[in-house]
Amino acid sequence: MKWLRPSALALFSLIAALALAACSGTAATGTGAQGGGAQKSGEPINIGVSAPLTGQFAEDGGYMKNGINLAVKDINDKGGINGRPIQLFWEDDQGPNPTAASNAVTKLITQNNVVAVIGPHFSPAMLPTEPIFQKYSVPALTGATGPPITAQNNPWIFRIRLNDEVGARLLVKYAVETLGLKKIGLDYVNTAFGQGGIEVVKDELSKRGITPVDIETHQDDTKDFTPQILNFQQKGVDGIIVWTDDQPGGLLAKQMATLGAKFKLVGSTTFSQPPFLKLAGDAANGAISISDFIPDNPDQHVQDWMKKFSAVYNTQPELYASAYYDAANILAEAIKKASKVDGPSIQKALQGIQNFQGVMTQYSWSSNGDMVHSGLITEVKNGKPVVVQVVKEK
């Protein structure tokens, strides 16, 4: 259905607008208050979202929805982008599920004719979909942090969170220099995300002359960490660095506390986020994480965002809502600046984004597609994560 392609639609709507203006003989007026309802030229801009709507990670998908819907509502209420409202298409990728994600992305691009996609979020899902974006010339914005995501020489991929290649090194630096950990154990979830992260951790540790005394691994659905914790205790670790997802992280911390483990828990972003905090309860205290967003960040942009979000949703925002709120706004900014509303033009416009101020951080495109270059080291105190250090890519 070639006539439905975005470039054809844009042309069609331009002709329609001109024809109407000629017929009515009056100047075209925007009815901004009605959100573009009266504008005949306002053909919707189709944007796709691939998110975990069901399954183990549905909680995160719900947060993504909050963030993206809020951003798009604000944009559409102001008349859309250049008079055209954004229309969102949601597909369920079930989290770190390569098959579901590939299907979701393919459907969005080929059936819903989206000009850009937000997501998939999880590295194991993002990696296999990258060739799809390249094949159809559609840009993608993702919060996946696995190093391989921007190492594929794929110019259609834009990462809106800190690359683990940078983040993991900054975390190891904190663990070794500030916490003074010497006998370190590693644990990771056996997916592209966990494997990628732990490789960077191992490499940074070896640069500092440290060899981990024990390396354990688990799955996203692993429930019993007792053998691993006992192993760590027996080898006498003073801290473990863990690269994993929400639920395994929460169970690990909870079981560490029950077994009386005394070593420090240091790890990926999940160790500062609500699903982990809820699951681990009191056992979360003391956990260190490399993170992008926590509510108690004194930065003014974050505090303003907290107020705005709470006014709409009656609850605090967290990482997923914040990152994807920013992603939607970055995309809208790029579409506004793009010469045409189609994949290649939006991609060029995204490459021109520099110092875009979001609610989470500032975004600047760099040649491999990474747009974030700083992060936070957080520690959980009294059930809440607090910022102990702001870290930047050199």
Next chain:
Amino acid sequence: MLIQLGFSGLAMGAIYGLVALGFTLIWNAVGIVNFAQGELVMLAAFVSVASLSQALHLPWAVNLVLTVVFMAVFGLFMARGIYHPLRNAPQLGAIVATLGLSIFLKNSAVLVWGPDPLIDSGPFGNATVSLGPAKIYGQHVLILVTMVVLMVLQVAMFRGTAIGKAMRATAQDREVARLMGINTDRVIALIFAYACMLAGVAGVLVAPVFYVSADMGGMVALKAFASSIVGGFGHVPGAVIGGLILGLMDAFGSYFLSSQYIDVISFGLLIAFLIFRPQGLFGEPEMERP
């Protein structure tokens, strides 16, 4: 260390055994593999934690009894609504129906209770019992004690009561049982109810150990299935023993071998059994389809 791992393994094994038992009873009675057994555990866990514990704050014993009653009723509906209409159809039909039930339950759980996992600290919270240097989770002790009590009651029921004997007879040979005057349709419904009650107990016991989520049924069912194969498919005590063995293997395997390969080891064991000793430890070399 060994004691700790042993208890942990036995407790998880007890859960697998409970689920495998329900599974095995249904297989013995009507010859269908109940693919929804894991989801029944999930359903019980949600009912127990979401409705009874968090909404109504009932004491644990009351919670257990009510959940089991709920599951028993559900089992009766399952027998009447899913098994009974398909009882004369090819067995594949009934098996696929249980698969459908499993998908239905999984997605209904998300609709009813939301996608967030539920955490419940159970009657013992994070309490541990110290046995020398080992720390045993309180909940694991509860699981093992409940298991023992339940098995004793079950043997008493199957051997001592008329209903129990009727269930055993129906499971052994349905045609002959009917000839003996047993209302096999009613007994089969009761067997379903009992299998669901077992899943109910498993659900209540396992909920505090990790967390309750809509997808928790899958892994539980898989391990339970493996347990029945190891113990001997269709062998009632074998299902429980198979579960305990699998639980211990998981715990000790994770510790002594690499935790990376633990699933490879457990399911490798399963494949080895299927190749070299398909009847499991206690099963008969040849089986009649009931």
